[in-house]
Amino acid sequence: MGTRAIKQHVLELLKQDDLASIETELTLLQEKELVNALFFGICHPDERIRWHAVSAMGGAVARLAEQDMEEARVILRRMLWSLNDESGGIGWGAPESMAEIMCCHAGLADEYIHMLISYMRPDGEEEWQDGNFLEHEMLQQGLIWAVGRLAQCHKGRLLARGVEHDLPPYLASPDATVCGLAARAIGLLGRPEAMERLQELATNDQRRLRLYNHGVFTTVSVADLATQALKEMG
Template sequence: MGTRAIKQKVLGLLKQDDLADIETELALLQEKELINALFSGICHSDEQIRWHAVSVMGSAVAVLAEQDMEEARIILRRMLWSLNDESGGIGWGAPESMAEIMCRHQGLADEYVHMLISYMRPDGEEECQDGNFLEHEMLQQGLMWAVGRLAQCRREYLLARGAEHDLPPYLESPDATVCGLAARAIGLLGRPEGLERLQELAKNDRRTVRLYDQGNFSTVSVAKLAELALLELQEVG
């Protein structure tokens, strides 16, 4: 099967509703061919294709890592490069895919979680201030989702690097998705950051966010995400 035919097959399957069925079908393809096709999916304009591609990218790269760790590293480096201004690309879908990959493979999380965190941090003059802050709101949306996803599966990795302290500024974002997903990530990390702002959002912010969570889509208000975060913080407090 040619490259174009593989891409068409992959994108067609990603349109389906059941993620488990999609992963089963796509697992029959050779990993590197599948992953190359998925790069078209993770930046697709169709919501279902895009998010299913993120999920499948996670499982496919994890399988590849078990076969050839260096090839898997190349995939991560390709995503990192897409977020670099010098690449000429935009990097849509890269933070989300990186997080999903690191959820599926501990070895890759060990090596790359610090890079994902760096996208929340500005660069500075000190040697330790090696941030790669993402300014574009669309990329910040993906980054906030990525931090929330890692908080579900690699929470200790984020806390060990102080990622909870990077989240409160995003609660001030004018972008509803950035703001809401930051609130969600704070709740998932379980550290009392930005409490006053979370309380304000829980009372007043009726803007809505489209949320993808491991195969499921929903629409939820920023207020609800902030409320849920506060409840989670109460439980761990």
């Protein structure tokens, strides 16, 4: 198949309901061609296509890394560049895809997890204050989801870098998705952070948001996620 045909084939597969079946079909494609097609998917306006592409990107780049580590690094650098103001792009789907890739490949996590974390942190005068804080709320949604995803597979790596202290400010976000995902990530990390604020959200915040987790889509409230976070922290 040519490039255009592969892209169309991949997008059609991503529309399906069963993520496991989609990933099985996608393994039949050559990794470089698949990754190029998935880049169209991770910024697609259709929710199902976009999130299935994010999930599929993890396995595809991990397989590519086993064949050619430098090629895999190029993919991650491309995603990082898309989040840079100078790129001229927006970076839709980049944080989420990076998290999935790192969950599928520990070596890439070791190399790039600090870069993803930097997008929660502002730059500063001190040498260690080398942040790349994302101000756009839509990108923050993807970033905080990514932190929660990494908490499922690389919790120790996140805690070693003090990420639990970066999340509480997002609990004050006017964006329900950012706020709810921050509560979820704090719970997944399991450290007693912002307990008073989480209790307030669990009691009062009925704003709704969509949550994607391993191929499953649900609609939940901020209160639901804050309540779950409090349970996970004991």
